Amino acid sequence: MNSEYKISYFTIFIFFNILLGFTMQCAEKKSFVKLVSKENNTGLLYLIRPEHPALSLWNYECLLSRYPDKFSSRIQPNPIYKIELQNASLGYLRLQEGTYRLDVVGKPDATKVFQIKKGEEKYIELKIFSETKISRSELTFLEIDRESTLSEVLSVPVFVEHQFLSVQMPIE
Secondary structure, three states, X not given: OHHHHHHHHHHHHHHHHHHHHHHHHHHOOEEOOOOOOOOOOOEEEEEEEOOOHHHOOOOEXXXXXXXXXXXXXXXXXXEEEEEEEOOOXXXXXXXXXXXXXXXXXXXXXXXXXXXXXXXXXXXXXXXXEOXXXXXXXXXXXXXXOHHHHHHHHHOOOOOEEOOOEEOOOOOO
16 A cells, blocks of 8 residues: 555656656747837848747857957957757847857857848858758858748747846946
């Protein structure tokens, strides 16, 4: 009789852990609803990771940095935002006019330098590809147009929207 209680408590414990896992996994997801409207005094960046079931196992953290004045390979830009992209997800951010760099954290080859102007919209896709099923994935950023972005977003039942998080230290 004592072993029956142990088994039932263990079963209840496992059940609640699974339930908690599903709740926590789904709690912070926000489905994409619509593109935001552009403003004349800022630029608008959309960062998209399309759905690709074969390469959906890992999430990638992207870092957005800004160059102080003009682009120079000798100057390190200042990190300002980060975003974690999972399969079939996107994030958008209003940016001041300037030169920016996108990086995938831990992947030095995946870098994109771009300029954004006032009133401009940029759509950048995190492209992940693999030549064979067992080869290492390659990552790159590609600029795409608005129509390609919308067709990618609308091609799957749920496209998840993530927020860019500031990485700058607060001034006290």
